[in-house]
Amino acid sequence: MTNKGGISASPLPKAGNVQQPVSNSRLKIACSNCNLRELCLPVNLSMGEIRQLDAISHLKRSYVRGDYLYRSGGKFQSLYAIYRGSFKTQVLHEDGREQVTGFQMIGEIIGLDAICTEHHACDAVALENSEVCELPFNKLEALSRELPSLQRHLHKIMSREIVRDQGIMLLLGSMRAEERLAVFLLSLSQRFAARGLSPTQFQLRMSRQEIGSYLGLKLETVSRAFSHFQNSGLISVHTRSVELIDLPGLRAFIGKQH
Amino acid sequence: MTNKGGISASPLPKAGNVQQPVSNSRLKIACSNCNLRELCLPVNLSMGEIRQLDAISHLKRSYVRGDYLYRSGGKFQSLYAIYRGSFKTQVLHEDGREQVTGFQMIGEIIGLDAICTEHHACDAVALENSEVCELPFNKLEALSRELPSLQRHLHKIMSREIVRDQGIMLLLGSMRAEERLAVFLLSLSQRFAARGLSPTQFQLRMSRQEIGSYLGLKLETVSRAFSHFQNSGLISVHTRSVELIDLPGLRAFIGKQH
DNA sequence: CGCCGGATTGAAGGTACTCAATCCGTGTGG
């Protein structure tokens, strides 16, 4: 209950019920007995090696909805493993346009975009009450020189981010509005399932506006797509609570011509 | 003239005229005297350290337009530094849709998407006669444990790829057709400039179809946007040869409401 | 010369956007 996030990778292995409340988040806790360990460290590390990770990570304070974990342009120090809650990342264009580039949930790593310039390339904003585990990057790099399996793990996390982004490019570049939403819902479903939560019933943590920004659509279009899925019997939706009624039907919907 | 690509990062420092023809590409050549070195290795490595890099890299044979450097699903072994020519990467959806996810040119590194699964997540296809330098990833990882500045460099390359992809998400998610093309042309211009080539006159290596796929547009829309820019006096275009006449005008075009 | 693929241009149609009204759930204050 008083544990701490380590280094995440998704797609994630089953991790049992990891969504227990954290009673005292200021406590310094160890990766070695974190209940996110199977989520964050699917790596063959010995107990001794995990203790080395413990030594470099800290549990940070809570964030409430709207709080910034970091801001675009800010100096890069650390990666963050999400221990509780969820975040969105967004890039802002000088003309005021904004694009949500991702929604991150428990066990995922955030901040990789900042490595190349040592400054954050996007904002990270809490979508709900959240806690993160801070991983100072210099120390992480040093440790990964010692531990090849940690090094490989770090590379995989970054590579996975690249693959994920390419998937979104495919979505944005070639899918129609309702297909985009179907892909989005199925992706959420998978990620909840990987965390031992229901793949068919969940609460959205983001607004229609935020979903739209992520999917390259206006909020009204997102809303219409939700309604259409509901009228087709594929889902049941009531503002932010969603039930996926016909998963195969949703999957089949993707790629269908008009 | 008979040199070899190393490990690239962009945005790239000025690198003089790196576009000399390679007389005999089968020769084993060294990073240590590669004329791409300033492009590929903007890293503080000693001569001895660079020789260690030499030891793990090989120059691969030429590819002609349409040749696959690797295919989606193929086993991952190596990263590739482009030594001459250019490539596109594309992901294919089961329903036949395809999305070009990037165009890579000389000095850039390709294959990072495969690290997470050990299998390539996209196809890489030559756009013209090209040569690459193969970098076996296991050896690269091992060496980067020895050389912190190489390690950092590798992380930066991966991070830069993530940032680049986020920029494309912004483009695909929130820009209109002509803005997308303007961004694309300005990005090419910058990349040519970084290689000591003209930022205002160049040959496109890809078809309208391929540009369209990259930008999330149909080829006719791309063609119309080219024509419109030409009629507005911003560029001069004749099939694949492009001259950017009014760079500030192009820049100003981005973000303008309708 | 004539073919072929890629590029351009035109006209018609469809999808998603814009603008606007209404609804609904939550939280606040009387």
Next chain:
DNA sequence: CCACACGGATTGAGTACCTTCAATCCGGCG
């Protein structure tokens, strides 16, 4: 406790932009 206000979500009508379909053009090559 209820009325009201507020922000987010839904729904509708009209429009803009991009796509689709189709014809034509152009350059390279056999």
